[in-house]
Amino acid sequence: MTASRLSTFSHAGLTFDVIDEGPIDGPVAVLLHGFPQRASSWNGVAGLLHGQGIRTVAPDQRGYSPRARPRGRSAYRLGHLAADVNQLIDTLDAGPVHLVGHDWGAVVAWAVATDPARVRSLTAVSVAHPTAFLRSMLGAQAAKSWYIGAFQLPRLPEKLLSDPRRAGRFLGGSGMTRGMTETYQRDIVDHGALPGALNWYRALPLTDPRAATGRISVPTTMVWSDRDVALGRRGIDLTEEYVDAPYSLHVLGGVSHWIPDEAPDVLAEIVCERIDSVENGGS
Numbered sequence: 028m029t030a031s032r033l034s035t036f037s038h039a040g041l042t043f044d045v046i047d048e049g050p051i052d053g054p055v056a057v058l059l060h061g062f063p064q065r066a067s068s069w070n071g072v073a074g075l076l077h078g079q080g081i082r083t084v085a086p087d088q089r090g091y092s093p094r095a096r097p098r099g100r101s102a103y104r105l106g107h108l109a110a111d112v113n114q115l116i117d118t119l120d121a122g123p124v125h126l127v128g129h130d131w132g133a134v135v136a137w138a139v140a141t142d143p144a145r146v147r148s149l150t151a152v153s154v155a156h157p158t159a160f161l162r163s164m165l166g167a168q169a170a171k172s173w174y175i176g177a178f179q180l181p182r183l184p185e186k187l188l189s190d191p192r193r194a195g196r197f198l199g200g201s202g203m204t205r206g207m208t209e210t211y212q213r214d215i216v217d218h219g220a221l222p223g224a225l226n227w228y229r230a231l232p233l234t235d236p237r238a239a240t241g242r243i244s245v246p247t248t249m250v251w252s253d254r255d256v257a258l259g260r261r262g263i264d265l266t267e268e269y270v271d272a273p274y275s276l277h278v279l280g281g282v283s284h285w286i287p288d289e290a291p292d293v294l295a296e297i298v299c300e301r302i303d304s305v306e307n308g309g310s
Contacts, residue, residue: 030121033084038114039107041095045115046085049077054306055121056298058085059112061130061153063188063198063215063224065091068129071291072298079299084124086115088135090223091215100229105240108227109138116145123147125302129287130154131227141241148305150248150298152286153255155262156269157240163262171257178228185225189216201256202283246273248301250294252282273304 033047046066056076058069066085073083089095089103089111097103112135116124125148128136133154140149154160164172178184188194194216195208203211215221247270251263267274277297282290 030082030119033119036086036115036118038111041089041092041097041111043089043092043095043111043115044087046073047082048073049082050080051082053080053082054125054302055082055084055119056125056127056302057112057116057119058083059126059128059132059136060085060088060091061128061132062227063211063221064130065214065218065220067210067214068287072287072295075292075295076298079295081125081299081302084115084119086112088112088132090226091218091220093219096219096223100226101233103223103226103230104234105134105138105230106234108135112136112139113142113145125298125305126150127298128152128154130284137243138240140243140245140247143245146245148246148248148301149243150250150301151266152250152294153252153258153284155249155251155258156243156266158269159265160258160262162265163259166259166261168259168261171259174257175228175231178225179232185221188221188225202254202285202289204288207285207288243270244272246301246305247275248297249274249276250279250286250297251276252279252284252286252290254282255284257284275301 030051033045035042035044060066060068066087069085076083089108123145126136126140126146127150129152133151136149136151137156140146191212198208249263249266279290286294
């Protein structure tokens, strides 16, 4: 039976927008965006995956989709974010998928990938396994993560990050280009997604990521870039300890945190390598 395209899916009374493209009967890669971006941040990578016969399904996640913006930080706990993606996979009804996540999307992907009935392979981009990340916070990572504490403040982060000049300095300092910050202003601030996006951070004190994310038993690839100002190497090096399956690490030299935007061709090749290894019966 031929699969059908998905433009939205529903979970817990919320409706999520989805970009579903590529060969309809190809292996399915679910692409999870991070902060502060939407599903369109995967466009460069997705187009290259389509050329390799892979169907991509990229949702605007909780807080980003206009009809999926519950109030209050408790609605953005990691368990809820993972449950949204579980529902998306179940709605696709295509069997277990290949899961790819960048930034916060990687955090969610680590949680979802504990279920091999839903996930065939995992490619995590930029963010280490949550337990490895927490271990790294005992060192230099704590200073790199200063903004997580700042985002806990009420209203002030929204005010500062809604201002194009201030937001441009903050995001530009992490490697975003001027074009990317303009996209941020249009797709996040003007789109009304910023409060929900910040609630992902504000829900962190309500969730123990170690309880939400167990050991991983599916083939896994970790991708990290050495010019990432927010995420250091220590958690990346610890990640393999939490994967009980074939594992590979790719370190991209001279690339900032924004890997899908800055190096889509390299990332697409890495994702294809992981998917092909599983689809062809290897590791």
